[in-house]
Amino acid sequence: MAKAIRHERITNLAVVSAATVAATIAFAACSTSTPEAGPTTQATNTVSAAASSSLPASSSLPASSTAPASNCDVNPSTAPVPVPVPTVEPYGTVPEVGRISITLNGIPSGTITPGSAPTEVDITLCNNSAVDYPKVGVVLVLEHCSCAPNPMSIPKGTVEHFDEATGGWIQMEHPAAGTGMDYLGAYSNVQELPRGKTVTLRYRVALDASMTSGEGGVEAVAVTPEPLVQIGNADLPFTVQS
Secondary structure, three states: OHHHHHHHHHHHHHHHHHHHHHHHHHOOOOOOOOOOOOOOOOEEEOOOHHHHHOOOOOOOOOOOEOOOOOOOOOOOOOOOOOEOOOOOOOOOEOOHHHOOEEEEEEOOOOEEOOOOOOEEEEEEEEOOOOEOEEEEEEEEEEOOOOOOOOOOOOOOEEEEEEEOOOOEEEEOOOOEOOOOOHHHHOOEEEEEEOOOOEEEEEEEEEEOOOOOOEEEEEEEEEEEOOOOEEEEEEEEEEEEOO
16 A cells, blocks of 8 residues: 555656646747757858858867857747846846847858958847846947057957938947947947847948958947846957958
8 A cells, every 4th residue: 555655656746847847948938949048149150152162171160150049939828927127237247037149140251351341240139038128229349359450459440230211321439349348338229129029130340451460350249228238249250361
């Protein structure tokens, strides 16, 4: 009799455990093409077939390069209750529960030539966090670069974003990151970003003809305007060939 009762309890525990695992999986707010769970930041160089074929057999993209998030849907019946916007110091980064996923795509060849025409970079935001954001802005800047012939390695160039209203490009006032975090205040494309929403924004970048050969990149940061804090970021490296 005691053995039968013990067997029944074990069976019930196994059923409860299986149900718990299933519920946990169902709570995923944003499914991607990668097996990683939870909010992530991603960066991708989309390499053309011709460029890929010229690489040695042992060459590969950086480990951080992954396919962009293909689905950011939230199932209303299983999504967790949204939490308040996390409180952090100005210019700081919110805790993981409030971080969104960012993907960068562009610069197909992986190289930029100083003085050449601008090359487009697309930024995809996926709010797979547990927070509904009423306002989110985006910053795209040129990172410090060994191509810059100055002690601070701050490159000269331009960053523009596409304006849907006018169908034209608007040049950003601060195209490069400096020595502090002030560049976060140069955000644009402010919009609502509730849980489960995905949006892709168009930018383009160029380097001044005075830059030399070296290694650089661009950084995209998603921020909330008030208070000004970071909720996600991603990098896209490139090689400069003068």
